Each structure stands twice: as C-alpha cells, then as structure tokens.
Amino acid sequence: MPNDLTIRNISLLDGLGGPPIHADLGIRDGRITEVGAAGAGKTEIDGRGQTLCPGFIDTHSHDDGAFFRHPGMEFKLAQGVTTVVAGNCGFSAIPLDPAVDPGRASGGILAGLEGDFTDLNGYFEAALARQPGINNMMLVGHNTVRTLVMGMEKRAPTRDELSQMKGHVAQAIEQGACGFSTGLIYRPGRWSETDEVIELAAEAKATHALYTTHMRNEGDYLLDAVDEALTIGREAGVHLHISHHKSAGPANWGKVGQSIAKVDAALQAGQPVTLDVYPYTAGSGRMIEYFNLDNINRELAKVIRIASCPAFREYEGRMLKDLAAEQRVDICDLTHQILTAPKGDRTICIQFVIDEQDIVTNLRFHDMMVGSDGIPDLRGRPHPRLFGTFPRILARYVREDRILTLPEAVRRMTSLPASVFGLKERGVIKPGNWADLVLFDPATIEDRATYDEPKSEPAGISLVVVNGEIGFRDGQHLHGGSGKMLRFNREAYGE
Numbered sequence: 001m002p003n004d005l006t007i008r009n010i011s012l013l014d015g016l017g018g019p020p021i022h023a024d025l026g027i028r029d030g031r032i033t034e035v036g037a038a039g040a041g042k043t044e045i046d047g048r049g050q051t052l053c054p055g056f057i058d059t060h061s062h063d064d065g066a067f068f069r070h071p072g073m074e075f076k077l078a079q080g081v082t083t084v085v086a087g088n089c090g091f092s093a094i095p096l097d098p099a100v101d102p103g104r105a106s107g108g109i110l111a112g113l114e115g116d117f118t119d120l121n122g123y124f125e126a127a128l129a130r131q132p133g134i135n136n137m138m139l140v141g142h143n144t145v146r147t148l149v150m151g152m153e154k155r156a157p158t159r160d161e162l163s164q165m166k167g168h169v170a171q172a173i174e175q176g177a178c179g180f181s182t183g184l185i186y187r188p189g190r191w192s193e194t195d196e197v198i199e200l201a202a203e204a205k206a207t208h209a210l211y212t213t214h215m216r217n218e219g220d221y222l223l224d225a226v227d228e229a230l231t232i233g234r235e236a237g238v239h240l241h242i243s244h245h246k247s248a249g250p251a252n253w254g255k256v257g258q259s260i261a262k263v264d265a266a267l268q269a270g271q272p273v274t275l276d277v278y279p280y281t282a283g284s285g286r287m288i289e290y291f292n293l294d295n296i297n298r299e300l301a302k303v304i305r306i307a308s309c310p311a312f313r314e315y316e317g318r319m320l321k322d323l324a325a326e327q328r329v330d331i332c333d334l335t336h337q338i339l340t341a342p343k344g345d346r347t348i349c350i351q352f353v354i355d356e357q358d359i360v361t362n363l364r365f366h367d368m369m370v371g372s373d374g375i376p377d378l379r380g381r382p383h384p385r386l387f388g389t390f391p392r393i394l395a396r397y398v399r400e401d402r403i404l405t406l407p408e409a410v411r412r413m414t415s416l417p418a419s420v421f422g423l424k425e426r427g428v429i430k431p432g433n434w435a436d437l438v439l440f441d442p443a444t445i446e447d448r449a450t451y452d453e454p455k456s457e458p459a460g461i462s463l464v465v466v467n468g469e470i471g472f473r474d475g476q477h478l479h480g481g482s483g484k485m486l487r488f489n490r491e492a493y494g495e
C-alpha cells in the first residue's frame with residue numbers, strides 16, 4: 001500500500017536532541033510509517049536537504065477563543081507550531097456558565113468563544129466543529145474557576161466554595177485537561193492565598209497532570225514568588241511548570257539566575273519542575289493589570305507601547321511617552337485617561353521591561369521550553385511573539401548567537417514539552433507516532449514579525465504537516481482542518 005505522503009531527501013531531527021540523519025519519511029492515515037527508507041507516496045515531496053523535525057509545541061498560549069475566531073490558526077501554523085497549550089495564566093474557556101459573559105474574568109484574553117458549552121468535553125466538541133488547523137491541549141484556569149464560583153470576592157473561599165472549585169478542576173482534569181493554571185497577579189487570583197492554590201492544584205495529582213503558573217510576582221518579589229510556586233508544587237504533589245520566566249524592571253534584571261538556582265535545587269531534591277520563556281525583551285497583557293490608578297508608575301509608563309486600544313484606536317502601535325510629548329500632557333495623566341475611558345480597561349499594551357541577557361540565561365537552562373504567550377487579538381498591533389516566537393529561537397538564538405545547538409533547540413520545542421504536557425505519541429519522529437511535522441531551512445529561517453509590523457509570517461518554513469495532512473506549504477495556507485483536541489496522556493477527544 002502506498003504512503004499518503006512521502007517526504008524525501010531530508011535532514012531529520014527526531015526531536016530527542018541527537019544529530020541529524022539523512023532520511024526519507026513515509027506517512028499513512030495520519031501517522032508516521034517509515035523513517036529512513038520510504039516507499040512510494042500518493043504525494044511525494046522533495047525536501048531538498050532541509051531539516052524535518054516534529055511540529056513545534058507552544059507551551060504557553062491564550063488560544064482558547066482563537067480556535068473559534070481563527071480556526072485555521074494561521075499565525076501559529078506558519079511558525080511550524082502544530083500544537084498549542086491553551087488555558088494559561090489562570091484563564092480558560094472552561095468551566096463556563098453560558099448565562100454569563102464567557103470572557104468576563106479575562107478582559108478579552110479569551111475573546112472569540114461561541115456556543116453554549118459548559119465543560120471541557122463541550123468545548124472540544126464546539127472547537128472541533130470549526131475544523132481547527134492545529135492541535136490544542138487545555139489547562140483549566142484558576143481565575144476562571146474562581147470567578148464562576150465566587151465572582152470578584154476579595155477573600156478566601158468558604159469550605160463550600162472551595163469544594164465547588166475543586167469539583168470544577170477535577171472535572172476538567174478528568175475530561176483530559178493537562179493541568180491547572182494560575183495567574184496570581186491577575187484578578188481574582190491575586191486575592192487567593194497559597195493554601196487555596198495548593199488544594200486546587202492537588203486535583204491534578206490523580207492523572208499526574210501539571211500545575212502551571214504565572215507567578216504572583218515577576219519583579220521585585222520574584223524570588224518569593226518562585227518559593228511559593230515550588231511550595232505549591234511540592235505540597236500538592238504535582239509537576240510544577242513556571243510560565244514565561246522573567247525578571248521585570250531594570251532593578252531586577254539578572255535575578256532570573258537566582259530564580260533558576262532555586263529551581264535547580266528543587267530538581268536536585270527530586271521535585272519535578274520545568275519552565276518556559278518567550279524570546280523577546282517586552283511583555284504584553286491587559287494594561288489595567290499593571291497600573292494602580294491612584295498611583296501611576298511613571299517609570300513603567302515610559303516603556304509602554306499600545307498594542308490594541310478600543311478607546312483610542314489611533315494610539316495603537318505608539319509609545320505612551322511619544323503620545324504624551326506630542327500632546328504636551330503628563331505621561332501619568334495620559335495613562336490614567338486611557339485606562340478610565342469607556343472600554344479603556346480592554347487596552348492591551350506591550351511593556352519593554354526584560355533584559356536580553358536574562359533571555360539568554362533562561363535559554364541556557366536545560367529544562368527551559370518555549371512558549372509564545374501570544375495574545376491572539378489581530379486588531380491593532382499585537383506583540384510580535386504571536387507570529388514570530390519559534391522561528392526567532394532558531395534564527396537568533398541558534399544560528400546567530402549560538403546559545404543553543406539546532407538539535408537541542410528542537411528538543412526544547414518538541415519532545416520535552418510533549419512528554420511534560422502529556423502529548424501522547426507526539427513530539428518525536430518515529431514510526432507509529434502522529435505525523436506532526438515541520439520542514440525548514442536552518443540557514444534562512446527567520447521571524448519577520450516586528451513591533452511595527454507584527455502580523456508578518458516568518459520566512460524559511462516550507463511545509464507544516466498536522467496529523468498527516470499538509471496545513472501549510474510554500475507560503476500557502478491549505479486549511480486542512482486536521483487539528484485535534486488532545487487529552488493528557490490519552491487518545492485525543494473523539495478517538
């Protein structure tokens with residue numbers, strides 16, 4: 001029987017970190033059938049010596065709603081990403097009360113959700129109906145669960161509320177979520193105490209799923225926040241994954257070294273911990289979360305750029321300091337004005353608060369993965385990480401700066417996250433595994449998304465295959481719709 005697809009003349013990196021081998025590869029019924037020599041295929045592609053590796057895994061996405069609004073997921077597919085992990089930073093599509101605005105706790109981060117689902121199975125069903133271009137693995141988020149049960153109460157839960165929250169987390173884990181996420185700088189998560197989070201994270205223990213966290217602090221109190229995260233992982237008895245590890249603000253630059261030392265000590269003591277990072281010196285998020293309206297942080301305001309702003313569309317793509325100078329107003333007054341305007345709380349900003357050397361320190365750590373943290377709002381000028389993260393690792397940190405070797409960078413973006421996030425039969429190229437693949441030229445791969453032109457697809461990627469179907473080829477999106485809704489260490493939903 002011929003293969004559905006045979007790719008010949010490739011430099012194959014299997015995802016495990018070893019050197020490349022020259023090979024052909026065969027695919028049938030969505031899975032890899034042959035590696036090395038391969039029989040004839042109904043479709044044959046000449047790889048022209050380019051590198052073929054497993055599709056990249058974006059460990060940190062906010063794509064819960066993007067699967068509805070942009071089911072082709074072009075901004076991920078064109079980067080070679082074949083699976084995202086969604087539901088991060090404590091914000092997830094589920095659990096949901098259809099009587100209430102689905103995005104209410106997230107301020108738009110989950111925008112795009114449609115349908116009357118309430119649980120993970122319902123979400124999977126609704127997302128699959130839109131024929132997703134890539135695979136999705138979900139976390140269940142603390143902020144979402146807490147809002148559903150307690151609204152915006154600034155207090156500890158009662159016994160009854162806590163048990164309701166635990167029920168929601170347990171149900172999502174039971175239906176296949178890969179873990180429980182928190183965003184402890186955000187509302188309402190910031191009002192929770194450590195004990196509450198431990199109790200909820202412990203619900204992931206039954207399936208050996210994860211606790212992932214946007215920690216309580218990523219600046220002045222980073223090290224305390226790492227201690228809290230390690231405590232939660234340890235006490236709950238679950239694998240800890242620290243999201244977008246960074247040290248924000250010039251006064252804190254360099255601290256990621258100390259933070260990693262704490263993680264390393266925990267690893268030595270036998271505690272499972274991993275992390276991810278995005279390869280940019282700016283963060284991005286909902287602007288209102290970063291400012292106290294009664295006391296605007298002037299130093300922070302000076303490094304803010306507006307990404308999207310329903311109240312003042314003309315500010316999109318501009319630095320606050322330039323707008324303030326042009327208008328001859330104080331930058332703190334301008335910040336206040338933007339945030340208090342109608343829909344001003346939905347402003348998404350980009351903040352230049354990270355040191356390049358800290359990114360390098362992060363990438364040198366052996367258990368560091370890559371997560372885009374892209375916010376899939378295509379209006380305005382989003383952070384370029386949405387379109388550029390994975391090619392940027394390969395262009396800048398592998399080819400130019402030689403921080404990682406190519407096989408090691410690929411391992412960090414494929415087999416390592418696949419094993420930790422429970423992507424069964426993915427992340428490694430071998431017969432029997434699902435055919436999630438990317439073909440690229442290591443000499444020319446390049447992110448082209450910039451802060452000024454963020455919605456630019458990368459160069460140097462010639463083919464992306466998702467579950468055996470070609471989703472992207474030579475700059476063209478083919479809308480294969482072959483993505484699946486994955487479940488932690490189990491077969492995908494509906495299989």
Ligand code: ZN
Pocket residue numbers: 088089183214243244
């Ligand atoms: Zn976050």
Ligand code: CU
Pocket residue numbers: 060061062088089214373
């Ligand atoms: Cu995030």
